[in-house]
Amino acid sequence: MWTTDKDGIIACLLSAEMTARWQRDLGDVYALMEQAMGRSTYERMEAPANTAQKAKLAKLSPENVKASELGGEPIVQILTKAPGDGNALGGLKVVTENAWFAARPSGTEDIYKIYAESFHGHAHLRQVQMEAQAMVTDALNA
Numbered sequence: 001m002w003t004t005d006k007d008g009i010i011a012c013l014l015s016a017e018m019t020a021r022w023q024r025d026l027g028d029v030y031a032l033m034e035q036a037m038g039r040s041t042y043e044r045m046e047a048p049a050n051t052a053q054k055a056k057l058a059k060l061s062p063e064n065v066k067a068s069e070l071g072g073e074p075i076v077q078i079l080t081k082a083p084g085d086g087n088a089l090g091g092l093k094v095v096t097e098n099a100w101f102a103a104r105p106s107g108t109e110d111i112y113k114i115y116a117e118s119f120h121g122h123a124h125l126r127q128v129q130m131e132a133q134a135m136v137t138d139a140l141n142a
Contacts, residue, residue: 037119038098038119038120039119039121040117040118040119041117041118041119041120041121041122041124041125042115042116042117042118042125043116043125043129044113044114044115044116045113045114045116045129045133046106046111046112046113046114047111047112047114047133047136047137048110048111049105049106049110049111049112049140050110051110053105053112053140054105054106054110054112055105056139056140057091057092057103057104057105057112057136057139057140058088058090058091058104058105060080060091060092060139061080062078062079062080064092064139064142065078065092065094065135065139066135066138066139066142067094067131067135067138069096070094070096070099070101070128070131070132070135071096071098071099071118071120071124071127071128071131072124072127073096073097073098073099074096074097075094075095075096076095076096076097077093077094077095078092078093078094078095079092079093079094079095080092080093089102089104090104090105091103091104091105091112092104092136092139094132094135098118098119098120098124099116099117099118099119099120099124099125099128100116100117100128101114101115101116101117101128101129101132102114102115102116103115103132103136112136114129114132114133114136116128116129116132
């Protein structure tokens with residue numbers, strides 16, 4: 001599960017529960033995860049979108065994505081619904097083995113947001129972000 005920047009209270013509560021249950025410093029737990037999976041690089045970016053484009057983004061289906069690769073890796077999953085409960089994401093999430101991005105329209109501004117993460121460093125993250133923006137643009141213009 002991931003949270004946006006406005007959901008900080010939930011992330012804080014989850015962190016407190018994890019610390020209490022595991023009785024370990026979460027920094028140590030995170031370091032172990034990085035050893036196993038690689039170091040994560042994450043960023044959020046924004047792109048302009050009018051009302052019609054935001055409405056279309058919120059209703060995309062996996063078939064709207066024509067690309068087969070992201071950041072030089074095969075796309076393994078394209079989601080528009082949450083895997084756990086099947087609820088609409090209100091946008092799009094594209095996943096590879098070592099990176100992902102999610103694009104969602106803003107509810108308050110004429111923009112959409114791209115959340116992206118890479119386990120291959122900052123340069124790879126930038127590539128993922130640029131390709132993500134191109135994929136969303138292509139889907140919105142189709």
